Amino acid sequence: MDINPDDNTSYTTQHxxxxxxxxxxxxxxxxxxxxxxxxxxxxxxxxxxxxxxSSTGQSSHDRxxxxxxxxxxxxxxxxxxxxxxxxDRAARLSTAARLYLNSPSELPQNWGQINxxxxxxxxxxxxxSCTFWLPDITDWWRQHEETHSKYTDLSNVARVIFSIIPQCxxxxxxxxxxxxxxxxxxxxxxxxxxxxxxxxxxxxRANDGLLAGNDPVLDHTSTDNNIELRREAEQKKLHRMAKxxxxxxxxxxxQNLLAKQIEYRAQNKHMTAVExxxxxxxxxxxxxxxxQHDGTTAFKLLEKSPVPxxxxxxxxxxx
Amino acid sequence: MSKWHTITLHHIITVxxxxxxxxxxxxxxxxxxxxxxxxxxxxxxxxAQQKLSKYYTEVTPMTGMLLILTHILDPFWKLRSC
Numbered sequence: 001m002d003i004n005p006d007d008n009t010s011y012t013t014q015h016x017x018x019x020x021x022x023x024x025x026x027x028x029x030x031x032x033x034x035x036x037x038x039x040x041x042x043x044x045x046x047x048x049x050x051x052x053x054s055s056t057g058q059s060s061h062d063r064x065x066x067x068x069x070x071x072x073x074x075x076x077x078x079x080x081x082x083x084x085x086x087x088d089r090a091a092r093l094s095t096a097a098r099l100y101l102n103s104p105s106e107l108p109q110n111w112g113q114i115n116x117x118x119x120x121x122x123x124x125x126x127x128x129s130c131t132f133w134l135p136d137i138t139d140w141w142r143q144h145e146e147t148h149s150k151y152t153d154l155s156n157v158a159r160v161i162f163s164i165i166p167q168c169x170x171x172x173x174x175x176x177x178x179x180x181x182x183x184x185x186x187x188x189x190x191x192x193x194x195x196x197x198x199x200x201x202x203x204x205r206a207n208d209g210l211l212a213g214n215d216p217v218l219d220h221t222s223t224d225n226n227i228e229l230r231r232e233a234e235q236k237k238l239h240r241m242a243k244x245x246x247x248x249x250x251x252x253x254x255q256n257l258l259a260k261q262i263e264y265r266a267q268n269k270h271m272t273a274v275e276x277x278x279x280x281x282x283x284x285x286x287x288x289x290x291x292q293h294d295g296t297t298a299f300k301l302l303e304k305s306p307v308p309x310x311x312x313x314x315x316x317x318x319x
Numbered sequence: 320m321s322k323w324h325t326i327t328l329h330h331i332i333t334v335x336x337x338x339x340x341x342x343x344x345x346x347x348x349x350x351x352x353x354x355x356x357x358x359x360x361x362x363x364x365x366x367a368q369q370k371l372s373k374y375y376t377e378v379t380p381m382t383g384m385l386l387i388l389t390h391i392l393d394p395f396w397k398l399r400s401c
Binding site: 022100101105106137162 | 325328387389391396398
């Protein structure tokens, strides 16, 4: 079932044959010995509704084949072929797989699923590309199982395979689990070192950090990325402290300014009272005693006025 | 793709192929250029492609069959570009 790069046949042909072999041998042989025909309700959030699971012959008690062991995997196909129903099931799966591969691929616009992103005005239009946007294939397989189409048996294969989480597959696991071990900068950490660190760190987390600090290799706090993150956190903290320091300095300056204003106000008040202009206190302090009333003396002074008296009519000539 | 809430396993090969195609296109355009920054960009893309090829060859022996199966089970792709 391996893909041989040196093979002269095209990759498409090899993939075609590998897929058929997988469906017939791996899936058919492993699941034929646990045929259960009793319907059982399974939550609706499955990839494919479980109401059809019993009709396809897959065990409803062990949908993901968790109870299978290595003995079952290493069992020769001849043993599986002796079990009842294997030939029929293998033939149906093989037929469905060949039919599926020989039929043209679906066109998204013909299937009728609406691209919701086109009506989502809050989404980034740059995220929509003809390459990466494709309709949700789970709906396609669910629809074919619900309608009892020719791909009903094949939908079980799809359900088993698509239930694998990408984060547990090869490089995805390295990126997901080792992302916080290897820094964003250049790292020369080897695969073996990365594996040890990831395993050790998860072990210590699962055991409440029992090994943390005992072994520097297993100490998850001394990884490159953690050091980098800690440095960034310290820089943020320093920046925040600098802001607080600036604020305190500004507040202190404001207090000093206020104190100086109060001092200058008192000084200014004193200056205005003594020299420059009279204010209310001076007006209140001035009494009428400063104005001495002379009485008749004032009138006498008026009689001795240097202004000449007014001329009478007899003073004029001819008057 | 990290924002999607659906199956993305069957897109891995497609994404790899698109990245390689994009790099090939950029290198093809910049191959005969003599401007300094274009030459620098050409070599940068070339080294990036070598690095990605190295990772891709290390990934496919372990999970290649799974990725191929998921790609084939995508009814909108099947054996196209696989």
